Amino acid sequence: SQTIHQWPATLVQPVGSPLSLECTVEGTSNPNLYWYRQAAGRGLQLLFYSVGIGQISSEVPQNLSASRPQDRQFILSSKKLLLSDSGFYLCAWSLGNYNSPLHFGNGTRLTVT
Amino acid sequence: QQPVQSPQAVILREGEDAVINCSSSKALYSVHWYRQKHGEAPVFLMILLKGGEQKGHEKISASFNEKKQQSSLYLTASQLSYSGTYFCGTQDTGANSKLTFGKGITLSVRP
Numbered sequence: 251s252q253t254i255h256q257w258p259a260t261l262v263q264p265v266g267s268p269l270s271l272e273c274t275v276e277g278t279s280n281p282n283l284y285w286y287r288q289a290a291g292r293g294l295q296l297l298f299y300s301v302g303i304g305q306i307s308s309e310v311p312q313n314l315s316a317s318r319p320q321d322r323q324f325i326l327s328s329k330k331l332l333l334s335d336s337g338f339y340l341c342a343w344s345l346g347n348y349n350s351p352l353h354f355g356n357g358t359r360l361t362v363t
Numbered sequence: 364q365q366p367v368q369s370p371q372a373v374i375l376r377e378g379e380d381a382v383i384n385c386s387s388s389k390a391l392y393s394v395h396w397y398r399q400k401h402g403e404a405p406v407f408l409m410i411l412l413k414g415g416e417q418k419g420h421e422k423i424s425a426s427f428n429e430k431k432q433q434s435s436l437y438l439t440a441s442q443l444s445y446s447g448t449y450f451c452g453t454q455d456t457g458a459n460s461k462l463t464f465g466k467g468i469t470l471s472v473r474p
Binding site: 295296 | 365393395397402403404406410412450464467
Protein backbone atom coordinates (compact mmCIF):
# COMPACT_ATOMS: atom_id res chain seq x y z
CA SER A 251 0.00 0.00 0.00
CA GLN A 252 1.02 3.58 -0.56
CA THR A 253 2.15 5.82 2.26
CA ILE A 254 3.27 9.42 2.44
CA HIS A 255 5.67 10.78 5.02
CA GLN A 256 6.08 14.44 5.79
CA TRP A 257 8.36 16.04 8.34
CA PRO A 258 8.80 17.78 10.65
CA ALA A 259 5.34 17.90 12.21
CA THR A 260 5.89 21.30 13.79
CA LEU A 261 8.49 23.97 13.25
CA VAL A 262 9.14 27.37 14.78
CA GLN A 263 11.55 29.53 12.81
CA PRO A 264 12.65 33.17 13.10
CA VAL A 265 12.04 35.63 10.29
CA GLY A 266 14.84 35.54 7.77
CA SER A 267 15.88 31.95 8.50
CA PRO A 268 15.91 29.23 5.83
CA LEU A 269 13.33 26.48 5.48
CA SER A 270 13.37 22.91 4.27
CA LEU A 271 10.36 20.63 4.45
CA GLU A 272 10.57 17.14 3.08
CA CYS A 273 7.99 14.70 1.80
CA THR A 274 8.43 11.15 0.56
CA VAL A 275 5.99 8.69 -0.93
CA GLU A 276 6.26 4.93 -0.79
CA GLY A 277 4.50 2.21 -2.70
CA THR A 278 3.92 3.93 -6.03
CA SER A 279 5.97 5.13 -8.96
CA ASN A 280 5.95 8.46 -10.78
CA PRO A 281 3.25 10.05 -8.66
CA ASN A 282 2.12 13.62 -9.09
CA LEU A 283 3.33 15.53 -6.04
CA TYR A 284 1.90 18.68 -4.52
CA TRP A 285 2.63 21.26 -1.85
CA TYR A 286 -0.38 23.04 -0.37
CA ARG A 287 -0.52 25.74 2.28
CA GLN A 288 -3.41 26.32 4.60
CA ALA A 289 -3.47 29.60 6.49
CA ALA A 290 -5.64 29.89 9.59
CA GLY A 291 -9.30 29.83 8.65
CA ARG A 292 -8.62 29.64 4.94
CA GLY A 293 -8.75 27.01 2.26
CA LEU A 294 -6.09 24.91 0.64
CA GLN A 295 -3.78 26.96 -1.54
CA LEU A 296 -1.76 25.08 -4.12
CA LEU A 297 1.86 26.23 -4.04
CA PHE A 298 3.72 23.80 -6.31
CA TYR A 299 3.06 20.62 -8.18
CA SER A 300 5.28 18.19 -10.01
CA VAL A 301 4.51 15.54 -12.61
CA GLY A 302 8.05 14.13 -12.68
CA ILE A 303 11.65 14.45 -11.52
CA GLY A 304 12.90 17.98 -11.96
CA GLN A 305 9.53 19.20 -13.25
CA ILE A 306 8.09 21.85 -10.99
CA SER A 307 5.17 24.16 -11.63
CA SER A 308 4.65 27.16 -9.40
CA GLU A 309 1.16 28.42 -8.74
CA VAL A 310 1.86 31.39 -6.51
CA PRO A 311 4.82 33.78 -6.84
CA GLN A 312 6.52 34.02 -3.47
CA ASN A 313 9.79 33.42 -1.68
CA LEU A 314 9.26 29.66 -1.59
CA SER A 315 10.67 27.10 -3.99
CA ALA A 316 10.24 23.39 -4.53
CA SER A 317 12.43 20.63 -5.87
CA ARG A 318 11.95 17.01 -6.79
CA PRO A 319 15.39 15.39 -6.74
CA GLN A 320 14.01 11.85 -6.81
CA ASP A 321 10.83 10.27 -8.14
CA ARG A 322 9.12 10.07 -4.76
CA GLN A 323 10.75 12.95 -2.91
CA PHE A 324 9.42 16.48 -2.84
CA ILE A 325 11.10 19.32 -0.97
CA LEU A 326 9.79 22.78 -0.09
CA SER A 327 12.40 25.42 0.62
CA SER A 328 12.92 29.05 1.40
CA LYS A 329 16.09 31.08 1.71
CA LYS A 330 14.54 33.68 4.02
CA LEU A 331 11.23 33.17 5.79
CA LEU A 332 8.65 35.91 6.16
CA LEU A 333 6.01 36.23 8.86
CA SER A 334 3.39 35.60 6.19
CA ASP A 335 4.88 32.16 5.52
CA SER A 336 3.33 30.84 8.72
CA GLY A 337 0.72 28.19 8.14
CA PHE A 338 -0.03 24.52 7.79
CA TYR A 339 1.90 22.96 4.92
CA LEU A 340 0.59 19.81 3.34
CA CYS A 341 2.28 17.52 0.91
CA ALA A 342 0.08 15.31 -1.24
CA TRP A 343 0.35 12.77 -4.03
CA SER A 344 -1.96 11.46 -6.71
CA LEU A 345 -1.80 9.23 -9.74
CA GLY A 346 -2.42 12.26 -11.87
CA ASN A 347 -5.60 11.28 -13.70
CA TYR A 348 -9.09 12.66 -13.20
CA ASN A 349 -10.20 9.64 -11.20
CA SER A 350 -7.35 9.82 -8.75
CA PRO A 351 -7.84 11.38 -5.31
CA LEU A 352 -5.23 13.36 -3.45
CA HIS A 353 -3.54 11.62 -0.54
CA PHE A 354 -2.23 14.06 2.01
CA GLY A 355 0.61 13.79 4.46
CA ASN A 356 0.07 14.72 8.09
CA GLY A 357 1.26 18.26 7.51
CA THR A 358 3.82 20.61 9.02
CA ARG A 359 2.70 23.41 11.29
CA LEU A 360 5.13 26.28 10.59
CA THR A 361 5.25 29.32 12.83
CA VAL A 362 7.52 32.16 11.78
CA THR A 363 8.34 34.47 14.69
CA GLN B 364 -10.70 29.80 -10.40
CA GLN B 365 -11.67 28.93 -6.85
CA PRO B 366 -15.05 27.20 -6.43
CA VAL B 367 -17.53 28.78 -4.06
CA GLN B 368 -18.83 26.73 -1.17
CA SER B 369 -22.03 27.39 0.74
CA PRO B 370 -23.24 27.83 3.39
CA GLN B 371 -20.22 29.18 5.26
CA ALA B 372 -20.88 27.10 8.36
CA VAL B 373 -23.31 24.45 9.51
CA ILE B 374 -24.34 23.56 13.03
CA LEU B 375 -26.64 20.64 13.56
CA ARG B 376 -27.63 18.08 16.14
CA GLU B 377 -26.82 14.41 15.92
CA GLY B 378 -29.24 12.67 13.60
CA GLU B 379 -30.07 15.74 11.51
CA ASP B 380 -29.37 16.12 7.81
CA ALA B 381 -27.25 18.71 6.02
CA VAL B 382 -26.43 19.78 2.48
CA ILE B 383 -23.20 21.48 1.43
CA ASN B 384 -22.86 23.07 -1.98
CA CYS B 385 -19.93 23.73 -4.31
CA SER B 386 -20.26 25.94 -7.40
CA SER B 387 -17.89 26.87 -10.16
CA SER B 388 -17.96 29.46 -12.94
CA LYS B 389 -16.04 27.11 -15.25
CA ALA B 390 -17.01 23.91 -16.97
CA LEU B 391 -15.94 21.04 -14.79
CA TYR B 392 -14.68 17.54 -15.45
CA SER B 393 -14.68 16.36 -11.87
CA VAL B 394 -15.40 17.37 -8.31
CA HIS B 395 -13.61 15.97 -5.27
CA TRP B 396 -14.81 16.10 -1.69
CA TYR B 397 -12.55 16.00 1.38
CA ARG B 398 -13.10 16.28 5.12
CA GLN B 399 -10.53 17.72 7.50
CA LYS B 400 -10.55 17.36 11.26
CA HIS B 401 -8.93 20.13 13.26
CA GLY B 402 -5.13 19.89 13.11
CA GLU B 403 -5.19 16.91 10.78
CA ALA B 404 -4.74 16.36 7.07
CA PRO B 405 -7.74 16.36 4.74
CA VAL B 406 -9.18 12.92 4.04
CA PHE B 407 -10.66 11.95 0.71
CA LEU B 408 -14.40 11.26 0.64
CA MET B 409 -15.35 10.82 -3.00
CA ILE B 410 -14.89 11.93 -6.60
CA LEU B 411 -17.66 12.72 -9.05
CA LEU B 412 -17.07 12.89 -12.78
CA LYS B 413 -19.03 14.84 -15.34
CA GLY B 414 -22.09 13.00 -16.49
CA GLY B 415 -24.27 13.94 -13.54
CA GLU B 416 -23.47 10.90 -11.47
CA GLN B 417 -24.30 10.52 -7.84
CA LYS B 418 -22.21 8.65 -5.35
CA GLY B 419 -22.66 7.50 -1.82
CA HIS B 420 -20.49 6.42 1.06
CA GLU B 421 -22.39 5.14 4.09
CA LYS B 422 -24.68 8.05 4.97
CA ILE B 423 -22.75 10.61 2.95
CA SER B 424 -23.61 11.02 -0.70
CA ALA B 425 -22.97 13.59 -3.39
CA SER B 426 -24.30 14.70 -6.73
CA PHE B 427 -22.75 16.56 -9.65
CA ASN B 428 -24.84 18.71 -11.94
CA GLU B 429 -22.67 19.31 -14.96
CA LYS B 430 -24.98 21.90 -16.53
CA LYS B 431 -25.12 23.99 -13.39
CA GLN B 432 -21.40 23.37 -12.69
CA GLN B 433 -22.40 22.51 -9.16
CA SER B 434 -21.95 19.67 -6.74
CA SER B 435 -23.75 18.99 -3.48
CA LEU B 436 -22.72 16.84 -0.54
CA TYR B 437 -25.54 15.26 1.47
CA LEU B 438 -25.02 14.14 5.04
CA THR B 439 -27.95 12.16 6.42
CA ALA B 440 -28.56 11.18 10.03
CA SER B 441 -25.38 13.00 10.99
CA GLN B 442 -23.01 11.54 13.55
CA LEU B 443 -20.60 13.32 15.88
CA SER B 444 -17.74 12.00 13.75
CA TYR B 445 -19.01 14.04 10.79
CA SER B 446 -17.76 17.24 12.40
CA GLY B 447 -14.97 18.95 10.52
CA THR B 448 -14.26 21.20 7.58
CA TYR B 449 -15.49 20.03 4.21
CA PHE B 450 -13.62 21.06 1.09
CA CYS B 451 -14.61 20.63 -2.50
CA GLY B 452 -11.93 20.58 -5.15
CA THR B 453 -12.66 21.06 -8.80
CA GLN B 454 -10.87 20.05 -11.97
CA ASP B 455 -11.74 21.79 -15.18
CA THR B 456 -11.65 20.17 -18.60
CA GLY B 457 -8.05 21.19 -19.24
CA ALA B 458 -5.17 18.77 -19.73
CA ASN B 459 -3.67 19.15 -16.27
CA SER B 460 -5.10 17.40 -13.25
CA LYS B 461 -4.49 19.79 -10.41
CA LEU B 462 -7.34 20.62 -8.10
CA THR B 463 -8.57 24.04 -7.07
CA PHE B 464 -10.13 23.97 -3.62
CA GLY B 465 -12.89 26.05 -2.15
CA LYS B 466 -12.45 27.79 1.21
CA GLY B 467 -14.19 24.99 3.05
CA ILE B 468 -17.27 24.74 5.22
CA THR B 469 -17.11 24.06 8.93
CA LEU B 470 -19.71 21.55 10.03
CA SER B 471 -20.32 20.96 13.72
CA VAL B 472 -22.48 18.10 14.95
CA ARG B 473 -23.63 18.42 18.54
CA PRO B 474 -25.08 15.73 20.81
